[in-house]
Amino acid sequence: MGDYFDSLRSATPARLEIGRAGSRYKTKAYLDFRAAHAAANDAVMSEVSKETLDDLGVFEVKTKCHDKYEMLTRPDYGRLFDEETKDFLLKNATYGDDVQIYCGDGLSAPSIKANVPNMLPILHLGLEEEGISVGKPFFV
Template sequence: MSGNKKDFTNIRIQDMIDTDGIENVEILRKAKETTPARIGIGHIGARYKTTPMLRFVADQAAASDAVFTEVSKEVIKRLGVIEIKTKCKNKNDMITRPDWGRIIEEDQQQILRDKCIPNPQVQIYFGDGLSSPSIEANIPDLFPTIKKGLEHEGVSIGTPFFVRYCRVNTARTIAPLLGAEVACVLIGERPGLITAESMSAYIAYKPHIDMQESEYTVVSNISRYGMPPVEAGEHIVDLILEILAKKKSGVNLKG
């Protein structure tokens, strides 16, 4: 029976096309190649056909897994970074107590004091957030692009590290702790039905405990299906250079 199993996630949504009742099939094909949205997939009454429905269920499962699975120790080892964690003990804590996902307790803060370069211009770190697969999928291309781009401009970079059970506002503690002028959090974003590997970059000038959410400059939808990691890295470098020059971020950056 196992030989008859089929992986529906390998079927491109663009290849799911129903031509029944379509006068110009070529226009539909061209439209589908411009978007991963589920258009022109066909219906039986009000329901999807079998293959699109099974792909939909598979994508839902992948999204759920992305939230609740852990980033493996092997992935962290391959990235060559140190690891700390928030107050959360597990993924359930991170989902139900987002406030704990922002707290770096004293023992974890001490790890950063002991192992990280103090007072960098830019501190970049990685967080699992709501998509653990985003770390392995994006960081190997994204982080080196940012690092090389900033170093080329003479900007000092802090020691990279991984934060388990991470929320964005860990930056409010980490940046002052390490004396960073700018913090850049590369974090897994809420998965959808197109990809469960998407990542965002939250960048802030001199984050502090009382900062507003609007003070973050955000680059979202970093993935092979959105903004590719290398392209996103180049864009993030430009943003960080602008933030350093203007000494502000978020909505204030364009003011």
């Protein structure tokens, strides 16, 4: 049985066979869970900084969500631009491009900061090499 769980553990970040002390998790497993939960909460509640957006060379647009809480509780609002953004895009967007790249905050500002600076130029270059026109990237 140990080999089976060892192979499962190597294939997933899930907590498997962490053990119990009576009806509770063992202290180490519980503390590890609490630390991971705190890190996930910090990632969800963090914001992408203006400096990060400037470094990426993207402009920011807003949805109908006014804050993170509303984004989490009303995902339908997160799929709709606010009126100011609609007007801005109508006046400033390029038309006729084959691809429009946007970065969505989603639920992890740290992942944007860690991944998008490397990914965006490569994606842009690859599309252009294939003759695919790309609009100015933006951040939602």
